Amino acid sequence: MGEVKDFLKYKRQEPAHRPVEQRIHDFGELDLPLTPDEIRQQAARCIDCGIPFCHGLGCPLENSIPDLNEMVYKGRWDRACRLLHATNNFPEITSRVCPAPCETACTLSVNDEPVLIRHIEYQIVERGFEHGWIKPQPAKDKTGKRVAVVGSGPAGLAAAQQLARAGHDVTVFEKDGRPGGMLRYGIPDFKLEKWVIDRRLEQLIAEGVQFQTSVSVGEDISTAYLRKMFDCILLAMGARQPRPLKVPGADLQNVVYALDYLTAQNRLNAGCSMLDARYSTSNENRVSSIETAEGRVVVVIGGGDTGSDCVGTARRQGAKEIFQLEILPKPPDTRPPDTPWPMWPRIMRTTSSHQEGCERLWGVMTKQLAGQGHVQQLHGCQVDWIKNANGWKVAELPGTDFTISCDLVLLAMGFLHVEHNGLVKNLGLQLDDKGNVVVDNFQTSPAPIELKQRLEPGKRTRLSIQDNWCGGIFAAGDAICGASLVVQAIKTGRLAATAIDRWLAP
Secondary structure, three states: OOOOOHHHHOOOOOOEEOOHHHHOOOOOOOEEOOOHHHHHHHHHOOOOOOOOHHHHHHOOOOOOHHHHHHHHHOOOHHHHHHHHHOOOOOHHHHHHHOOOHHHHOOHHHHOOOOOOHHHHHHHHHHHHHHOOOOOOOOOOOOOOOEEEEEOOOHHHHHHHHHHHHOOOEEEEEEOOOOOOOHHHHOOOOOOOOOHHHHHHHHHHHHOOOEEEEOOOEOOOEOHHHHHHHOOEEEEOOOOOEEOOOOOOOOOOEOEEEHHHHHHHHHHHHOOOOHHHHOOOOOOHHHHOOOOOOOOOEEEEEOOOHHHHHHHHHHHHHOOOEEEEEEOOOOOOOOOOOOOOOOOOOOOOOOOHHHHOOOEEEEOEEEEEEEOOOEOOEEEEEEEEEEEEOOEEEEEEOOOOOEEEEOOEEEEOOOEEEOOOOOHHHHHOEOEOOOOOEOEEOOEEOEOHHHHHHHOOOOOOOOOOOOOOOOOOEEEOOHHHHOOOOHHHHHHHHHHHHHHHHHHHOO
């Protein structure tokens, strides 16, 4: 820790952003890092509390946050960098896009402003790259075992790096043109510029990880091929099945899923042609007619981070007006009793995208989309949330109907689960009641109906170790958890790699 009572001497200092009038004209990152003296003061605010909830409860990766703060305060940046990478494969990513549950769990959050944990992490890792402390760590000895990782998001990449360092030959299969998954295609550049991903990928490649992009497993190559060529398979495809809007008019032109919209802009930023940027797997017929929000009235349905990303993207494209609709009531400005410290608080949050200009509507529900071929109006109403014995129920408030004239509607209502068509269906994997892949120590299992068919009397079918899919197929990330945080994906990727390494051990 720093000097005693430094948390009283120094106040929390947020990193500044580039001015709104400047940043809305490009997709560059927003933050202006603190100076070395300022970041040392922020690290000094750590109070060395007896039970560091930031480390245990707040951070799924269990980063050694008090130790990191102490090392930064003492100027031992190289030591801080080693400590950070001991638990986190990609701190340059989490320090940019993680909502920082560690900070809301900080003991200072009880009655003060928490330690600036996320930005301290950012400063550590960027200094590590600047000084050359972050180097490839190839395995000294090879095991001769081959592992296929399907999906190159944070879970897949974390698992691939851990397995390669353990001496296994790892090949990552990615259906898109470049590795990164949701990090590359689902997060706008103004939050995560893609050179950040490419810089880390160079390290993975130097450690022996191989990437095969533009390959859809189950279509371009069969699952039988993977099982034959690899000793083990890890499924890390994420949760890309979007929650649909089930109202009349939802099939109109210019009604687009948020991920497709964000992906198109990210492809354009990467230098793809407009035709390539329009490509979509989940909503191709409607995305193909969308080029930009420029000069249009945009409605974003969904009040979460993805909706906020759509707001910021539409603003940069030159939208005429932006509305963001959320069916939940407006949260309070301060921590309410139902989410006490150190829990993640249910409070009002305003992102940098909101600061750039949009009208936010709370407690509203979309009833219908209308238009001649393409969307022209959104009809909605205000709602009330009523709690009964079966939970919460939404009720329309009479006389609150409203209409918004619009040209583009972006559906950002979250993601349901991993996509079932294709690989999951071909493998016949067991799913839970939410549609996630069921695992035991990250090993998958066949769906009961598949197992019953394979054991059907009269077929003389015996289940060998090879046929028992619990043995050779693992899963991690959002495929097993549903849509979650980057830190959670990295954690499950690391744990799955440990489980695979033990399973492959002679």
